[in-house]
Amino acid sequence: MSRHEGLFRPWSLRELVTELTTRRTTPDAAAARARRRIEATDGELRAWVVQAEALDLTTSGPLGGVPLAVKDIIDLAGLPTRCGSPLRADAPPATADAAIVRAWRAAGAVPIGKTVTTEFAYFHPGPTHNPAAPGHTPGGSSSGSAAAVASGQVPLALGSQTAGSVTRPASFCGIAALVMSRGRFPVTGVTGFSPGLDSHGVFAATASDVALAWSALTGEPEAAPRPPRLLLWSGEKQAEVAPALRDGLSAVADRMRAAGAVVDAFPGESLVAQVAAAHPVVMAYEAARERAAELAQADRLSSPLATLLRTGAATPDADYEAARLVVAAAESDVVAWTAEYDAVIGPATPGPAPEGMAATGDPVLSRGWQALGLPVVTVPGLRDERGLPLGLQLVGRDRGETALLAAARWAEDVVCGTTAVVTR
Incomplete structure (x- = not known):
């Protein structure tokens, strides 16, 4: 132990x-x-x-x-x-x-x-x-x-x-x-x-x-949790999702439908993957300029950070602008797809926390949503067969935190088994 x-x-x-x-x-x-x-x-x-x-x-x-x-x-x-x-x-x-x-x-x-x-x-x-x-x-x-x-x-x-x-x-x-x-x-x-x-x-x-x-x-009053309208995003265009998390998400979606929610497939898996691929370009380019003083002392930085800043400094302006255009072009599609839904639900990470302390895990399943600037709530409650936590994320509309949190509270109750099945 x-x-x-x-x-x-x-x-x-x-x-x-x-x-x-x-x-x-x-x-x-x-x-x-x-x-x-x-x-x-x-x-x-x-x-x-x-x-x-x-x-x-x-x-x-x-x-x-x-x-x-x-x-x-x-x-x-x-x-x-x-x-x-x-x-x-x-x-x-x-x-x-x-x-x-x-x-x-x-x-x-x-x-x-x-x-x-x-x-x-x-x-x-x-x-x-x-x-x-x-x-x-x-x-x-x-x-x-x-x-x-x-x-x-x-x-x-x-x-x-x-x-x-x-x-x-x-x-x-x-x-x-x-x-x-x-x-x-x-x-x-x-x-x-x-x-x-x-x-x-x-x-x-x-x-x-x-x-x-x-x-x-x-100062915004809390919104009452209710069965939401959700879009189900697998994340599998971006990462290999652990079977326990993939199966857990599927089971949660089934329980949500049984409890009165609408859960439809998210149509933008490939587009979000493209945005996620553009994210590191934007991040490195901007970080090299935002942290220019640290870049000048890169030999005193950790290897990951020094490498990122040097990569960003060497990134051509045209590559940065192209990455920004990918993000901007996706925004209207995501707004249109989510207009009639309360949130997108999917895995927060590819799986549980990796073993060891030498790294912090892969942010790949956050990159696309972060590039789009949307609010995200991480919902706990799932565990894998070893008892390790597995997180789900709900992604909302811009400036829509209050409504997103109501959907997340309802989802959390479903994950934790406290929401009753709707009888029809």
Whole structure:
């Protein structure tokens, strides 16, 4: 047995918010619980870079007092932003919060520290372990945030996604996450990677918890879950999907139909695969320019990041523009195909977390949707024959997070077996 077996113990955001609003607990007690859990588990999990010494617990808002973890590419006033890189080892404390941190504070969340990221949110792994799959990668780049939620150190954590940096760790760690529509919130105060691809993300134990968090952040009322209209996307034009995940998705689709949902085949498998192939070209080209200062010190970077930046610097403008055109040309077709549906549902990753800590897994099944800038919710609940988490993703319409989260909550109930079959 691994020495950190049994650390998968997510903390329900919805239950904590109920306890806070009914005064059965307090912000001080919630922060103390987070501190105790971190102290008890992080020597093994290594999800945290640094914790804040003092917390402002005089908070209001719908999340008033909820402990929040912040990925270490996102500025948090008073703490350094080291980006998982030796180039930032001596970074001074940030003088102000990132815009997204200010928005979460306004909703009542209490940031308690910074979580591990891969180097500049690319592929080089950090030290974080997977509490849901001992001996397997937690994914990346938002590895620390996903592990902190999956282990119950915090009920809410911030991430970011340029390729699959939220959907992949959520899937591998057996929790839920939301990738926001690109541009939904400003990225001021975030160390970016690819301006045309970067998006904010947030992790919580369940899709229900993520829906509550989103409502608190935006002020939009939660939409009631109901049987949705879905398009079923296999992802098999892009990757070899593990049999357990392929069969699990098929079984979930059957249960959804039996519970009253419409589940039709997605007609754009090949087109999304083309967009996914264009994504790395856009990412490398933009990253080489966004991270030009780091490119100038490439000999001090991890091999994956140095290679990417050098590749991007050598990419002709014409290749970048061609890749952008592929994405732009696909957007209208995807909008048309999804106009009468609530979401596209498919695998979040090709399979469970790969064994070992030397890599973070393949983001291939996120690339196409990320290039299109659409919101995505990762839904947990499936497991393979070894008990390893398998994630599904639901892709929504641009700026359609509230409706997407309602569909994801309903889907989560089906995956977990709590939705009744419709009798006709």
